[in-house]
Amino acid sequence: MKDLFLFSSLLDPSHTFSYFFHLALVIFIAVVIAIMATRSMQLVPRGMQNLGEAFLEGVLSMGKDTLGNEKDARKYLPLVATLGIIIFFSNIIGIIPGFHSPTASLNLTLSLALIVFIYYHFEGIRTQGVVKYFSHFMGPIKFLAPLMFPIEIVSHFSRVISLSFRLFGNIKGDDLFLMVILALVPYVAPLPAYVLLTFMAFLQAFIFMILTYVYLAGAVKIEEDH
Incomplete structure (x- = not known):
């Protein structure tokens, strides 16, 4: 089926241009909303400021539950919140006729997964030190270390695949589902589908954010008896 x-x-019918066009559009929307939310800050938030603060409080609460304290949750809040905003708007824009989800491309999802992968290892090494950080890859039993170390390495690399392909697969599937619905019954059937796809847009952004916090917690909160 054609798109x-x-x-x-x-402007340009190529898929590459479409990807960068919609990614740029998502970034533009995110920047505009951020400007609107912070343009006239008030003690009693209203409108876009209220929405922005509610979102940040929700992400911060997620981080406190995962990392165990507010200090670390606030430290990683900019990264996690930015990922959530970009992913959500990248997801949601695809349900608007005439637009396409950037997250339906592996280029974006893999890039975001690599950012998380590199950053949480960097934070783990910076916080714990190289020796201590990589020593927990060997497990609690020393004679099993030669077996556990490669398993842990594969496990960490599999996180990149898990993060990128889960998001890509779900949003690509949603786009194809909506495409079929719009092609077959364009006026009635899409209405309940929009509710489901909007929920999925929220859900996939939430999953990516919570997994980012979980991976960061695993990297910087290594217990002594691990």
């Missing part, structure tokens, strides 16, 4: 009409095809 439905995309506004980006008016």
